[in-house]
Amino acid sequence: MTLCRLLLFTATAGSGAALAPYTRRFHPGCTRESPAKPPRRRRVSPAPPRRRSVTLRVLDDEAIGLDLEALGDLGALDDAASLDLDALVAGAGLTVASTAALADAGGAVPALAADLSGGGAAALGAAELLAFERDGHICTRGLFSSDEVEAMYKSMEAVSRVESKSAERHAVAMNDAMGGERAPFLQTFNPHRRHRPALKVATCARLAATARALLGVEEVQLYQSCLFKKRAGDEATNWHSDLHTSPLDTNDFVTCWFPLHDLEADSTGLCYATGSHRDLALPMWYGQGFDADGRYELEDHGAYQAGDVSWHHGWLLHSAADNRSPRDRLAVAVSFFGSGARVIEEDGLACVNDEDHPSYDDWLPDLAPGDLAAHELLPVVR
Numbered sequence: 599m600t601l602c603r604l605l606l607f608t609a610t611a612g613s614g615a616a617l618a619p620y621t622r623r624f625h626p627g628c629t630r631e632s633p634a635k636p637p638r639r640r641r642v643s644p645a646p647p648r649r650r651s652v653t654l655r656v657l658d659d660e661a662i663g664l665d666l667e668a669l670g671d672l673g674a675l676d677d678a679a680s681l682d683l684d685a686l687v688a689g690a691g692l693t694v695a696s697t698a699a700l701a702d703a704g705g706a707v708p709a710l711a712a713d714l715s716g717g718g719a720a721a722l723g724a725a726e727l728l729a730f731e732r733d734g735h736i737c738t739r740g741l742f743s744s745d746e747v748e749a750m751y752k753s754m755e756a757v758s759r760v761e762s763k764s765a766e767r768h769a770v771a772m773n774d775a776m777g778g779e780r781a782p783f784l785q786t787f788n789p790h791r792r793h794r795p796a797l798k799v800a801t802c803a804r805l806a807a808t809a810r811a812l813l814g815v816e817e818v819q820l821y822q823s824c825l826f827k828k829r830a831g832d833e834a835t836n837w838h839s840d841l842h843t844s845p846l847d848t849n850d851f852v853t854c855w856f857p858l859h860d861l862e863a864d865s866t867g868l869c870y871a872t873g874s875h876r877d878l879a880l881p882m883w884y885g886q887g888f889d890a891d892g893r894y895e896l897e898d899h900g901a902y903q904a905g906d907v908s909w910h911h912g913w914l915l916h917s918a919a920d921n922r923s924p925r926d927r928l929a930v931a932v933s934f935f936g937s938g939a940r941v942i943e944e945d946g947l948a949c950v951n952d953e954d955h956p957s958y959d960d961w962l963p964d965l966a967p968g969d970l971a972a973h974e975l976l977p978v979v980r
Contacts, residue, residue, distance in 0.1 A: 707756040710795035712749035714742075719807035720907075730812050734875040734914035735868075737899040738907050741804060742856075747904035751858040753795035755928060758825050760793075761786045765827070768956065782835045782920075786825040787956040791975070796823060800932050805854055805907075806979040812909055813850045815936035819976045821851070822957040828866050828927040833920045837871065840933060841912035843954040845947055845962055846971055850936030851912025857929045861902040866927045868908060868916050869898045875913035937978060939971045 720738035730736045769781035789796035800823035809818045840853050871894035944967045961973040
């Protein structure tokens with residue numbers, strides 16, 4: 599196996615912790631404009647295929663791109679009771695959705711045409727559990743059927759379109775933090791809090807059961823869900839670990855990731871720095887500036903068929919290659935943590951990379967450092 603050069607760097611937007619990506623602009627001996635071959639990555643043998651509700655908020659004005667000035671002169675508003683709010687909302691071209699009936703963007707997001715409530719955890723024997731503990735990642739083949747994934751794609755692609763303005767604003771912020779470079783993907787944070795199909799995906803019992811098995815815990819809570827659109831031409835995603843962008847004091851954290859369509863090998867599937875979640879020596883002795891060339895084996899899971907789901911530990915360093923295909927790649931990521939985790943203490947909070955602050959902005963102010971991570975936006979999933 600050929601191992602590519604990995605450099606630890608101080609985290610910036612687009613990274614969580616960690617390693618310089620294997621992009622062409624960082625490849626040894628190459629300038630930004632010069633071509634370079636992507637690193638060769640060893641494939642992991644696939645595992646055998648087997649098959650509380652949340653208080654939710656309506657899309658706010660920022661999320662849907664509402665321009666209040668476009669509403670016109672509302673007057674002095676001395677008598678709020680005299681306002682016809684229904685007419686005001688209708689005049690702005692909006693619809694009101696109750697928290698019980700999640701926002702569907704005026705029907706733009708179709709209902710999920712699949713029942714994800716059935717099924718159990720992936721078939722994980724001692725060998726698979728040991729591999730996850732040792733390597734920090736695993737792929738569960740065929741966890742969903744192709745029909746289920748097709749139904750998810752239709753709903754989630756619509757969610758991605760409806761939420762595109764918010765995702766683009768976040769990408770612009772990433773661009774600024776990265777010195778003007780184009781963000782390597784569009785990210786929609788926690789669509790399950792606003793769209794019923796996304797809620798059904800994020801709280802799927804199969805995902806929660808597999809997360810419990812991999813972490814060896816009796817109960818897991820939903821930390822976040824995300825939609826990732828890696829556009830045609832997007833560059834590689836920086837190396838990062840998910841827990842470095844989270845204010846949780848825990849090691850019991852796992853993320854599942856799956857594309858909503860078939861994905862060829864050597865394309866934009868995740869690549870993992872195997873064993874990096876257990877490498878305490880690196881931050882302890884070398885800090886952020888250490889040259890980690892050859893320190894880890896880089897592995898991926900090859901081609902994904904619709905329904906294959908990969909899993910990685912919260913401290914595992916991972917990345918994704920640039921998208922050289924003419925097609926956008928749409929993928930879902932759902933993160934779970936073991937119940938009993940606490941909010942990190944104040945000194946630790948200063949070390950959290952805030953790139954993913956949209957994931958915790960709505961609940962972190964309600965909790966104090968050291969509190970149990972117990973909140974209606976962090977529901978137990980069974």
